[in-house]
């Protein structure tokens with residue numbers, strides 16, 4: 254699959270690299286330095302190249318949107334028409350200093366994005382874990398117990414594509430329902446950020462949903478931190 258990366262920072266660079274290593278054709282775009290994009294493409298060691306947002310989007314089946322909320326208008330304008338494309342967003346609707354959600358309760362960043370590109374197949378995914386965990390999860394992808402990753406969206410095809418990418422990275426995709434559920438997954442991300450960056454364990458944090466007993470029992474959530482020995486849930 255051809256995947257365009259719009260925003261090649263902490264999230265876009267790592268996910269784009271993993272997508273390329275998993276066999277996808279990747280175009281890295283939208284950074285402040287062309288050299289950075291070229292180096293990312295070189296280091297990804299797959300079918301990756303650097304391009305403009307327009308090249309990344311127009312040649313792609315799927316686009317990963319990984320920019321700050323305040324950069325949405327600019328990057329969408331540069332990307333051009335996204336009609337019919339799967340747009341996976343990991344972006345959070347944060348204020349300028351990344352301390353507060355500026356959209357919540359009655360809408361979400363993902364829904365606001367979908368309103369701006371109504372003909373695109375918007376799915377919210379990858380935003381509910383810190384970027385620091387992606388490479389460890391990818392390395393551990395052959396283990397039986399994978400960490401979970403929540404995703405949501407209104408478009409069936411978009412969700413299938415997103416679930417495939419989630420599996421490629423090494424997570425177990427958990428379909429949380431329609432796009433409006435991003436109203437809950439985005440605040441959940443604030444909790445994950447609190448655990449990742451404000452507690453002693455460090456940011457290599459993932460989580461797993463498990464049924465605690467056979468039958469219709471409430472699910473249990475387990476968190477784990479990756480280590481050089483892999484990912485372990487206790």
Ligand SMILES: NC(=O)c1ccc[n+]([C@@H]2O[C@H](COP(=O)([O-])OP(=O)(O)OC[C@H]3O[C@@H](n4cnc5c(N)ncnc54)[C@H](OP(=O)(O)O)[C@@H]3O)[C@@H](O)[C@H]2O)c1
Nearest residue numbers: 261262263264283284285319320321343344345380383384
């Ligand atoms: N980081 C995480 O762990 C995490 C977790 C969950 C959700 N998120 C969300 O994911 C989104 C991306 O986060 P991130 O941490 O990857 O952000 P980031 O590292 O700041 O990356 C943003 C990208 O946008 C580029 N950019 C910014 N201003 C630009 C401009 N004026 N012109 C061209 N390019 C510009 C940056 O360029 P440079 O490369 O030159 O800086 C960078 O490549 C955000 O909405 C964030 O809230 C992040």
